[in-house]
Amino acid sequence: MSDDILSYIPALRLFARSLCGRTGDPDDLVQDTLLRAIEKVESYTPGTNMRAWLFTIMRNRFYSQCVKLSRERPAAEDCASSVPVSQPVQYWHMRGKEVEAALLDLPQPYREAIVLVLVTGESYLSAAEILGCDIGTIKSRINRGRRQLRTALGEEV
Structure with a gap:
């Protein structure tokens, strides 16, 4: 199997769309996955299944974000909805x-x-x-x- 990350982007986008559905942005998830893969490239073992490694990173990032979002309280003090509205120019x-x-x-x-x-x-x-x-x-x-x-x-x- 090739270790060329770029060849896996279409499959990553498809998988991201299946994970995000209508609740998130799949392109952001793909970008976040690729960034994480670059950061953790030393943990990849050459010759193993890079596609599975990337999918695992994506799935883990997606579920980590879901947990993080579930812990955020709605209407927190720093929420954007509490910012005064500016008049349209x-x-x-x-x-x-x-x-x-x-x-x-x-x-x-x-x-x-x-x-x-x-x-x-x-x-x-x-x-x-x-x-x-x-x-x-x-x-x-x-x-x-x-x-x-x-x-x-x-x-x-």
Whole structure:
């Protein structure tokens, strides 16, 4: 029989699936078995049945993990379920994308006024000078642009 560990991996995966069933990860068990075999390579006698040796290691590791898991108390103090839940950050990212899309859909005069005053922080007077119009026009464009943004974002006007 060959002492090439790699040739036994498919059989180890199959055996791991039969042991784990739906309760664990068979690939983790195979990896743990191979790691243990490498660590304990001095206990293997060349010329003996390596496949049986690997299966024995796997079975012993699986049952050791089962015993260990049965001793762990559920809802221990360091349990992950007791950690406070953080708020999802993707909501604000997606909301920002919606605002950006709604802003790009605005007519150009409204978009320019809103970006200058509300995004970049220019004063109404400065925005009026940049756009070459009256300050009242800037105020009107911002007001109308805000209403269109609220409508586009599904907020009450």
